[in-house]
Amino acid sequence: MRKTLLSLIVLQTLIATVFAEENKPASTEVEDLAPPSNTPVSYFWSKEVSSAEKSVISTKKSTINASNINGYLMTPHTNPVNVMSHVNTTPIFWGASWYNPRYYSDKIFGLMHFYQNFYGSTYASAINEYLPAELSHQSSSPIIDTSIASANPSNVLAKICSVVNSTINSKSDYYPVYTDIKRGTANYCAYHSAGICNGVPVQFAFFFDLNDDFGCDPSSPYAPAIRTMKSQTSGAVAGIPSMHQQSQGLAALANVTAHELFEAVTDPGYFPSNGSPPYWGGWFDSFYDEVADKCSWTFGPSNTGLSPGTVLIGGYYWKLQGVWSNEAQTTGTGGYPTQNGNLVGCVTGS
Amino acid sequence: MRKITNRGFLAITLLLSMSAICQEMVLMPPELSAHAVTRDVTEYKSREQALIAFIGDKENQQMPLLADDFEVWSDKSRDWQSKDDWLKTARQQANFNIRNLSVRQMDDFAIVNFLLESTDRLDKERSTQFVVDIWRQSTNKLSVRYISDVEPSVQLNPTDRKF
Incomplete structure (x- = not known):
């Protein structure tokens, strides 16, 4: 308990330092990343799709036509649709490693910076078509808990309840829980879920430790290469002079953070007032894919004209996956292809 | 039978109260979870969907995603099925959906x-x-497929989207 409190005090001081850095002009490292002004904004295939596969897939682009597109579009599953137009995010960093500066590197600072500046970015506006009003988002101070973490959703919910029990009071609360647990052979990088804590529905997300995890790495050009000596070195986002914007682990977490935040907003768990079991009542397609699932591991043209997936949030560059837009798919404009190339509804808010 | 002392009674009451408080803290376990899958899962799900699209296209006799010596083993037969035999069977099905995909x-x-x-054509x-599919990564071709029918009792709960 004493360790947790001490960590919180140290953290608050450091965060204040980081946010003070925000007011400074962009560092020279940021400017060095800018391309020549004549760089065209266009769609690039991400490296995850090999050229052999691309040639195979491109021959099948016509398999989905106007008559069978409906199953691929997002549809609401409650009336009025259950979404979160306002979100108050309280990140929780759970696990014994979070007291270790060599482990947390720039992750806590970087993720707080990401959440603080997410609202108002063009990237966040990509999901406005699913919301009754423009998304408003705010973030609260993080909580660090250095007890042993668990990936089990029941244990994650219990931890959230135990550390924020007295302050849970709103359907708008969202608790992303970042752990130091390695993914191992799990086939996912993160998940979002929902439960009830003291009678109040709680939306939350869980994240594995993605340091040097190839299966969950977006290969960001703004972070050191994976599995190198420098991969977890703090980047400029933490206020540390660096040739990179963020560490590899932070870059990977940011990408799945965006994925889970978009899905928690557009498809939060719905808890009927009559006490029936909860269900997903927001936006997803007939294959149960949510808005971020359909564009997982695809990186579209950036809103800054830089390399694929580049998004500018809070003055720093991040490589983030796209999100599905019914509008882009049905109008045929503004979107880029999904990974199988059949659909063109992925957008990055540009 | 031993008589419970006042102190013992108090301890038991306290323990029961503590237990009740702990149980109240989490009233309902999360029954919902939706996963952000890995790059491998996304890539191979996409590849399997491309294969399904080829199977559905009866006019296309070329199957570039299948190895020349592709074969299918199932619980229905002692012998393997050839590519052509399997395609005839597979093309009688429609409305395919892939769930719970994992990759090693x-x-x-x-x-x-x-x-x-899947459903039948009607x-x-x-x-x-x-x-279970075995893909050769250097050629991006499917080498072997193993199939077994799943009992209706293990149909997925639609709220459990681990794919």
Whole structure:
């Protein structure tokens, strides 16, 4: 308990330092990343799709036509649709490693910076078509808990309840829980879920430790290469002079953070007032894919004209996956292809 | 039988109260979870969907995603099925959906397992199969498929979207 409190005090001081850095002009490292002004904004295939596969897939682009597109579009599953137009995010960093500066590197600072500046970015506006009003988002101070973490959703919910029990009071609360647990052979990088804590529905997300995890790495050009000596070195986002914007682990977490935040907003768990079991009542397609699932591991043209997936949030560059837009798919404009190339509804808010 | 002392009674009451408080803290376990899958899962799900699209295209006799010596093993037969025999059977099905896909990569091979839902062409009878595919990574071609029917009792809960 004493360790947790001490960590919180140290953290608050450091965060204040980081946010003070925000007011400074962009560092020279940021400017060095800018391309020549004549760089065209266009769609690039991400490296995850090999050229052999691309040639195979491109021959099948016509398999989905106007008559069978409906199953691929997002549809609401409650009336009025259950979404979160306002979100108050309280990140929780759970696990014994979070007291270790060599482990947390720039992750806590970087993720707080990401959440603080997410609202108002063009990237966040990509999901406005699913919301009754423009998304408003705010973030609260993080909580660090250095007890042993668990990936089990029941244990994650219990931890959230135990550390924020007295302050849970709103359907708008969202608790992303970042752990130091390695993914191992799990086939996912993160998940979002929902439960009830003291009678109040709680939306939350869980994240594995993605340091040097190839299966969950977006290969960001703004972070050191994976599995190198420098991969977890703090980047400029933490206020540390660096040739990179963020560490590899932070870059990977940011990408799945965006994925889970978009899905928690557009498809939060719905808890009927009559006490029936909860269900997903927001936006997803007939294959149960949510808005971020359909564009997982695809990186579209950036809103800054830089390399694929580049998004500018809070003055720093991040490589983030796209999100599905019914509008882009049905109008045929503004979107880029999904990974199988059949659909063109992925957008990055540009 | 030993008599419970006042102190013992107090301790038991306190323990029961503590237990009740702990239980109240989390009233309901999370029954919902939706996963952000790995790059491998996304890539191979996309590849399996491309294969399904080829199977559905009866006019296309070329199957570039299948190895020349591709074969299918199932619980229905002692022998393997050839590519052509299997295609005839597979093309009688429609409305495919892939769920719960996982990937393990081992050297040049990727072992992909998933649940494959489909209906017959008349959309009357629905079936679910557990499929294990062995892909050769250097050629991006499917070498072997293993299939077994799944009992209706293990149909997925639609709230559990681990794919």
